[in-house]
Every structure is written in C-alpha cells, then in structure tokens.
Amino acid sequence: MGQSKQIFRSWVPEWLIRLTIFLVLFPTVMLFALSTANVNAATGFYGAEPQDIQFSMLLYYAALVAFTPLEKRFFSRIATKEYFLICLVLQVIVTYWCYHTREVTVLFICRFLQGVLNCGVTSICLTLLFSRLKSEHARETGYAIFYGMILCSGSLTSLITAPLVDDFEYNMLYKMVIYTFVPGATLLLLLMNRVHLVRRVPLYQLDWTSFFLYAPMLILLGYILIYGQQYYWLQDPRIVGSVIGIVLLTVTFVVRQLHRKRPFINMEVFRSRSFVFGITLLGGLYLIRGAFNITTSYFSNVLGMDPLHTYELLSYNMVGIVIGATIAARLVIKKRPLQFIWLVGFFLLLVFHSAMYFLFTSEVDEATFILPLMLQGMGAGMLLTPIVLFIISSVPEAISVSASTAGVFIRFTFFGLSTALINYFSLYFTRTHAMRLSDGVSRVDNGLAERLQTYQSALQSRGLMADQAARLAPGLLDKAIQKQAFLKYAMDYYELISILIMVLMLLIVITPYISRTSINVKAKQPAAATV
Numbered sequence: 001m002g003q004s005k006q007i008f009r010s011w012v013p014e015w016l017i018r019l020t021i022f023l024v025l026f027p028t029v030m031l032f033a034l035s036t037a038n039v040n041a042a043t044g045f046y047g048a049e050p051q052d053i054q055f056s057m058l059l060y061y062a063a064l065v066a067f068t069p070l071e072k073r074f075f076s077r078i079a080t081k082e083y084f085l086i087c088l089v090l091q092v093i094v095t096y097w098c099y100h101t102r103e104v105t106v107l108f109i110c111r112f113l114q115g116v117l118n119c120g121v122t123s124i125c126l127t128l129l130f131s132r133l134k135s136e137h138a139r140e141t142g143y144a145i146f147y148g149m150i151l152c153s154g155s156l157t158s159l160i161t162a163p164l165v166d167d168f169e170y171n172m173l174y175k176m177v178i179y180t181f182v183p184g185a186t187l188l189l190l191l192m193n194r195v196h197l198v199r200r201v202p203l204y205q206l207d208w209t210s211f212f213l214y215a216p217m218l219i220l221l222g223y224i225l226i227y228g229q230q231y232y233w234l235q236d237p238r239i240v241g242s243v244i245g246i247v248l249l250t251v252t253f254v255v256r257q258l259h260r261k262r263p264f265i266n267m268e269v270f271r272s273r274s275f276v277f278g279i280t281l282l283g284g285l286y287l288i289r290g291a292f293n294i295t296t297s298y299f300s301n302v303l304g305m306d307p308l309h310t311y312e313l314l315s316y317n318m319v320g321i322v323i324g325a326t327i328a329a330r331l332v333i334k335k336r337p338l339q340f341i342w343l344v345g346f347f348l349l350l351v352f353h354s355a356m357y358f359l360f361t362s363e364v365d366e367a368t369f370i371l372p373l374m375l376q377g378m379g380a381g382m383l384l385t386p387i388v389l390f391i392i393s394s395v396p397e398a399i400s401v402s403a404s405t406a407g408v409f410i411r412f413t414f415f416g417l418s419t420a421l422i423n424y425f426s427l428y429f430t431r432t433h434a435m436r437l438s439d440g441v442s443r444v445d446n447g448l449a450e451r452l453q454t455y456q457s458a459l460q461s462r463g464l465m466a467d468q469a470a471r472l473a474p475g476l477l478d479k480a481i482q483k484q485a486f487l488k489y490a491m492d493y494y495e496l497i498s499i500l501i502m503v504l505m506l507l508i509v510i511t512p513y514i515s516r517t518s519i520n521v522k523a524k525q526p527a528a529a530t531v
Helices: 014-036 039-046 050-077 080-100 104-132 138-167 172-191 208-227 237-258 267-271 273-290 292-301 307-313 315-333 338-359 366-393 397-440 448-461 466-510 512-516
Strands: none
Touching: 014 039, 014 050, 014 104, 014 138, 014 172, 039 050, 050 080, 050 104, 050 208, 050 397, 080 104, 080 172, 104 138, 138 172, 138 307, 138 315, 138 366, 208 237, 208 397, 237 267, 267 273, 267 397, 273 292, 273 338, 273 366, 273 397, 273 466, 273 512, 292 307, 292 466, 307 315, 307 366, 315 338, 315 366, 338 366, 338 466, 366 397, 397 466
C-alpha cells in the first residue's frame, strides 16, 4: 500500500489508526457468533427450536461464502470511505430489523443480509490492517491477528453478552451491536481520506447468475446439515428435495465455471495436490474445533455453571489462542517447516481431548480445566493461520483469490458438518447409554430403593415434606441417569475426535510434497469472507 495515497489524515497518530481498525472489526466479527451466544435465550425469545438458531448462523455464513467473489468488484469500484459508509448504514438498518422482529423467518432473511454486508466491512478492515503493518511479513502478521480474533469471537461474544441476556430480552443483543459499531465507524469516517485502496475496476459483467446458483446451494446444504436429523434424513420429502436441488445447482454451477472466461471460482485450484491437502487439513480442523462445544455444554449441563461463569472459564482458552497464534506467526515468518508447526498444533489438541476424556466426571474443581483449555486454544491458534496461508500459497497468484474463496466454502461445509455430527451423536450415544443405565437401575435392582431413599433424604434435609420428597426423588434419579449418559456420550465423541487427530498427524508425516510449497502471500489479496 503506497504511502502516496495517504489513507489517513497526516495528523492522526498510528496508535489511533490501529485502535480504530480494531473497533470496526470487533463488532463485525462478533455478529457471526451472535446467533449462538445463548441458544436457550434465543429459542425462548423467538419461540423456535435450537436447530432454527443454528440454521440462522449458517445462513449468515452462507451469505459470506456466496458473496465473496462479487464483493471484491464493489470494493475495487467504490471509494473506500463511501463504500464503508454504505455497508455500515445498511448493516445498522438490517441489525435494527433483527432487533425488532420476533419472527424466525424474518430473522433468517436478516441474518443472510448481514452476512452479505459483512463481506464489505471485513474486506475494508483487512486491507487497512495490512496497510498499517510495514514489516516484510505484514500479511502473515495480519492473518494471524485476524484469525486469532475469529477463534476468540465465539467465547468473547458470549462472555460480553451473558450479563445482557440475564437482565434483558434476547433482542437487546442486536441493539448492543449497533452501539458498538458507532465509536469505530465514527472515528474511521473522520480519520480517512477519500481514496481507493485497490485498483479501480468498472462494475460490468458481474456474474449474478453464478451467485444465484451458489447461494441457494449453500443454503440447502446448511438446511440438510441442521434439519436432517430432526426430519429423519431421506425419509422426509423436504430433505430429499433439498438433496436433488443441491445436485442440480452444483452441476449447473460447476459447468458454468468451466466455460466462463472469468469464473466465480476457478476450478483449476482443485488440480493442485497441495491445495487439496490443505483444505483436507482445514476441514479436519473445523470438525475438531466444533467438538469444543461439547466441553461448553458439559460445563453448563453437568457442572451446572451459569453462562457468565462458563465463559469466564473459557477466557483461558482465549489466552491460549493468542499465545498459539503469536507462536505460529513467528514460526511462519522464520520459515520453520510447516510439518513441525502442524504436528505441534494437532498434538496439543490431542492432549486436550485425551485429558478431557478422563476429566468428564459429575464433580470436578473448575481450576482443573485451566491448563487443558489453554492447550486447546494454543493448538487451534497454531493451526488455523498456517493452514490458510498454505492453501493460498499452494496455487499460482492468478487464481489465489479462487483458492481463498474455495477455502471459505470448506470452512462453511465442515462447520455445518460438525454441528450435524454433534446433533446426531448426541442423540445416538445419549439414548444408547441412557437405556443401558436405566436397565442397570431397574425395579428389580436391590439398590434402587436405597438410591431413591438417598435422594428423598436429601430433599427432606432442604425443607421438603416427606410426601413431596418421595414424588421428586425419581425425577432426581432420572436426571442423574441423563447426566451420566451425557458424560458417556462426551467421552465417546472425544475418543472419535482423538482418532481423527491421529489420522491427520499421520497424513502430515507421510505427505512428501508439503515442503515444496513456500508461504508467499505478499501480493495476494485476502478473500473478504474469511470468517
């Protein structure tokens, strides 16, 4: 980024510029995780099912993925200051619409529009961030900062919003986001000059046809991943119709890309073995990262921690992410072997899942989880940025944007797949273990009466009458069985994730061509939808 452009006014200090970029980027990143900041509060407010709230987040993600190839054309045509103002005003309007509605259908539309508008703001922030880092490895550092924020966004958003959900209705979160936009947006508009951050390209031959093929395909894919379990997969005509729709849209989209001079996504990227290996690692990482939600559920469902205390504990995970991302950036800049960085990162994740396998108990001290949570954060922080840089660097510069765009699609797909797998295995394993435990605590069990008496005595000691305690005791026993079933399910799932991690580590060890790809992103513009 040339200094001659004078992006910011000459009297503005550097620290204020960087603070302004962060203040704009933070609420933009926070919007993504807002849907699942408190699923119980959201379902209660909208009168919806948990799957509806999960689907609203995937709609936001699908919009990011689909609009990315088009967004760069608008960014290059409109002056950055005006472009930011347009995106900001529209984002505030749509977010205010989210604040006012209680209809899930309207929420779905708003979340999709938020994802489209998020592309522009994120693209501006990333470009400004790279422009302020003057070192030779500015982009590597910029990616590390940005992806560190992405990894922290879920826990940080939930930590900030937990007190609001306790004191106000759920929709107040959207009003909070509007307020958080104000300081950074005001500063950016005041401090920036009217410049174009990238080379101007006329707005002609925009491939809206590809967008209207790609976006519905992503939405249908998200629909299947979220609602498939609820509707018994191919036994329901809605899922069958969605599968047929995905196949037709995908075939049409791919054929169109192969015959266009300027494709939406250049399919040549999939001919690179390094690129395919990179997206395989990225998909595996998102499956592993998604399993972290089980730990969060364990804190609330089994240990009985409220959301505020849960996410205060997860702040140690955020500390680990910052440490891991910083270490990864330094190792990449020093050109240390990627195999070493990845093996260390996956090993830390393996240690976390192995440790949690033995820590999943009904009673445990909170301090016990501090070290495992930090290790999990360090592992994720050490992996995401190097994998993304590897993917972008694995193809020629001319199609690097397509590589980045395809990488966003992989993240969307495996993010949704992780949610689908957790939904499936939580039902399968929990039901299986609950039945086994119930068989062990049957009416012919000689110890059943003693267990019920124990619960009854505990209730009476808290002031309940004997007849009330007798009625409530079986409910406590059933609750204890459900807790044990959840613990068994969590252990089974983390065992599967541990096996996946070991498979990925084995692939890294036996793949010879990783070292042939050198990290080089100096001249490569990032995709806007990098969440």
